Amino acid sequence: MEILGNILLLLGAFVAFSGALGVLRMPDFYSRLHPAGTTDTLAQLLLIAGLVLGHFDTDTTSLLVTGKLIVISLLLLVTTPAATHAISRAAYLSGLQPWSSPDAETEEATSSGSSEQEES
């Protein structure tokens, strides 16, 4: 039980780190939404499951802490996709243009640019 909890904890931390790396390295706002929304949801699920399984005990205090952790997990499971959806909707309604590949750059000069020139 404890080994499984440790594995889940490390897996969740790794997923959280990779999501942050994706947010830093992706070229465009709409592509940054993908690592932000998905990895945060998965990372908190794995990490809190790891904490619950790694420290499971049957006295009252431990059960209370376990219940609070499950409450946090359910709360984040609902609010993280909702917040990501709200951000992307606000960006789309404000007229932010998606990034297109450099091959199709004929109308790129005229579009109200949102693309950041990422250094490579």
Place this chain on the structure above:
Amino acid sequence: MTVELLAALLVLAGAALTGIRAVRGPTLYDRVLAVNMFGTKAVMLLAIIGFIGSRAGFIDIAILYALINFIATVALLRFVESKRLGG
């Protein structure tokens, strides 16, 4: 114990990378997204730190952060969209 410390360091490094994006982000929405993600990472970090120092009170602070994070993001977006906070 050491596993929790390692996980906390990984999440902390992720929070630092998200902070870089929040400072550098070219548009406003990048910054809002990065700050929202930073808040989620803060919740995870608080939950782990509560187990490292065996302080059960940190879990309550983590619940509070999770609530405030969502409300702050939605309020900020509504403010950007309509330039006022009231309904």
